[in-house]
Amino acid sequence: MSDPNAQTPNDPNLSGRPPQPPYQSQYPATPAGAAAGLTPAKDIEWGSYAHLGGLLGFVPALIIWIVFKDRGRFTDAEGKEALNFQITVLIGYVASTVLTVVTFGLLSWLFTVIWIVSAIFSIMGFLAAKEGRNYRYPFALRLIK
Template sequence: MTEYPPQSSAPGPQPVSPEDEKTMGILMHVLAIFFGFLSPLIFWLIFKDRSYVLDQQGRTALNWNISVIIYYVVSLILAFILVGFLLMLALVICHLVFSIMAAVKASERTIWKYPLSIPFLKLA
């Protein structure tokens, strides 16, 4: 008689429906405009095992938002020679435009790689 390991009654992570992928993807990118890297981090940690699309979108959003923080620190240092103020203005505009573009691509359930982002988390 063969003994099998006990079956776990807890189900595994439930996959995310395509409609929810669109909604969560849009929210991930739009909320990053207001809350920085925290919103993509939270969405990515919650949905990375449940949806390939949200995993990849979360990685790209995190890469971009961490890159923006680094760019802001550099522009703050450069502000002492007055060049940093222009760089900060350009960063605000780029962050807004790129996040909106990523949200539009997320509504199509496609992964959009932000330009100028440093690839901290590799895409599959």
Template sequence: MDNASVAPSASPDRTFAILAHIGGLFTSWIAPLVIYLIKKSEAGAEFATDNAKEALNFQITVFIVYMVLTFSFIGLFLIFIPMVFNLVCSIMAAIKASNGESFRYPLTLRLVK
């Protein structure tokens, strides 16, 4: 495979972007935060930084929703809804990142700018 056919956001950048999205499923906001902090000062890592920031904002939003639902009686019966939403959106974002495209999570608080 020659380098001319590789998109500007090459393998390591895409890999970190994918890890930010998938890592959020397993570690909540910790994996996207670590990747964001590592990549934000690295030159040429804008793709990974943007994806990590987007995943971080989404995972913080989902975490807040989990906390609100956990402390409400009816929320205990509805907790599966944000879990499925998190799974579906994170997989969609990882697929987009693997194709070199950015993904904007719906219904997300943009806390990290």
């Protein structure tokens, strides 16, 4: 019969070193599939970036809102507001394109006006959100609720 207390060749204690404790992360474990929440400072930061991204179009606001909407209430609210405004601006660009084609280019200056207005309001939204205040655009279709 074999001795139940005998060490087998695969036993880690044969090396003469004491067994190592299991690896422990310095960060708390989050459940699989759950996103970690944002700190209040990061929540304000990402909410303000959603507005500032309007200088580049609707894609930055869309990405920020999709990624962070469940991680911070401020980013969720500001991301939706910025995205709704950028969708409104996109509709303005489409209407401007149609008007430019119909008028054989006479209204092509509308693109510049729309971009300038969009940039001004996006910067105003960024500055307000950076201070932690909710910003509401003066005109925007509220398509995403």
